[in-house]
Amino acid sequence: MMIPACRLVDLPRGEAFRLDIDPPVSVFHTDDGELFAIDDTCTHQDASLADGWLEGCEVECPLHASKFDLRTGAVDAPPAKLPVRTHEVLVEDGMIYVQVSTDAPNLPPCVASRLAGGPA
Template sequence: MLVPVRALADLDPGDAVRLEPRFTPDPAGPGVAVFRTEEGLHAVDDSCTHQDAALSDGYLEGCFVECPLHAALFDLRTGLPGEGPARRPVRTHPVVVIDGMIHVEFDRAGEVAA
């Protein structure tokens, strides 16, 4: 399942966009934060694994996002936490660009692809 997010031309490097939960296979879930870094596009659950802050409101540092609440740092390529209070990884999602549109990929069963 591919879900369109935004035109690539409308997401500058260093910026993020939030995919609302109602557009994902898990409407009760956290939604997805899509980031455009110098390396490309990355998508993770829009929820810090420490205390649930929205990572789409965080601060990009290369391929890392810093949580806006207590400054946990997550590697957007792997979801793994680095510095800060978070101990569990954040779930990552594949991102593809089709005809200039950013899409997040979810699997056909409605579960979020790892």
């Protein structure tokens, strides 16, 4: 399913836009002008990667500084161990769309149990 995110003009380079779906997905606009979408929630604990630091093709988690590669979702620095999912991004008529992956997300245990309706 293609989900509209925001207009390209509203997402300057170096910024991220969080789509409030479950689980949330964020679109990053790199300094080089590339667009990437990954799961917004860090795989270590409940932190929003859109609030992290974007550097090149990597985002650093704002909580414990794990780094994720925006191109592959791979973790480049601990303490997170599992990768985030990556999603396809498409721009049409100035609008950014995200094709959300159908793979199972690697959510941290506290978030996974909350989404499943269990205790937080």
